[in-house]
Amino acid sequence: MQIDVLTLFPRIFEGPLEESILKRARESGRVQIRVHNLRDYTHDKHHVVDDRPYGGGPGMLMKPEPIFEAVEALKRDDTRVALMTPQGAPFTQPRAAAFARAPHLIIICGHYEGVDDRVRQALVNDEISIGDYVLTNGALAAAVVVDAVVRLVPGVLGHDQSAADDSFASGMIEGPQYTRPPEFRGMKVPDILMSGDHGAVAEWRAQEARKRTQERRPDLLK
Numbered sequence: 001m002q003i004d005v006l007t008l009f010p011r012i013f014e015g016p017l018e019e020s021i022l023k024r025a026r027e028s029g030r031v032q033i034r035v036h037n038l039r040d041y042t043h044d045k046h047h048v049v050d051d052r053p054y055g056g057g058p059g060m061l062m063k064p065e066p067i068f069e070a071v072e073a074l075k076r077d078d079t080r081v082a083l084m085t086p087q088g089a090p091f092t093q094p095r096a097a098a099f100a101r102a103p104h105l106i107i108i109c110g111h112y113e114g115v116d117d118r119v120r121q122a123l124v125n126d127e128i129s130i131g132d133y134v135l136t137n138g139a140l141a142a143a144v145v146v147d148a149v150v151r152l153v154p155g156v157l158g159h160d161q162s163a164a165d166d167s168f169a170s171g172m173i174e175g176p177q178y179t180r181p182p183e184f185r186g187m188k189v190p191d192i193l194m195s196g197d198h199g200a201v202a203e204w205r206a207q208e209a210r211k212r213t214q215e216r217r218p219d220l221l222k
Helices: 010-017 020-028 064-074 093-100 117-123 138-150 198-216
Strands: 002-007 032-037 079-090 104-109 126-129
Touching: 002 010, 002 064, 002 138, 010 020, 010 032, 010 138, 020 032, 020 138, 064 104, 064 117, 079 093, 079 117, 079 138, 093 126, 093 138, 104 138, 126 138
Parallel strands: 002 032, 002 104, 079 104, 079 126
Antiparallel strands: none
16 A cells, blocks of 8 residues: 655654554555655745635635645556545544555645645545544644554554454444453452453453443444
């Protein structure tokens, strides 16, 4: 899989790309991640990427020309283009899985008051939001999306079942988990988890996942 990120702040990705799963995925060759500075796709002396919005209003708007040029330079026949925007659809585990199946993903990071709407109209397949709040720019949100997508690419995790057991993979959040020691400060691991009965353990985990989902995210059960 190849991921190209278009942003005004490429250095934001330096840390995440050099740690943990993302680093190993890149080193293994299963995923290629390239981060592009949109200013490199400008042609004026000052590398201008923004301008005042028509109709007035506060802030600046990202110009369409650099984004169009970047996407058109990178796009392939199998490319999926996503725009990070507060107006986008909520980013979910199923959407991450759909992105992970795409051979090539381009992520456009908004900034200022957003991007010229002609970008959305002509270039974008998916508009994505990671939550009902506003960030300074879309690069931080894009880093979250990249991490969620890459871990679902086959072979990236040490055990593919790890992703299948994650919260939201089954439509529910994950139930409680325990490790050694069996008792800590008076709190004991449930006996069922140490019983060796795999069927009973699976049933208990399913029940606990449904219970926790009902308590914390009942909207997922609708």
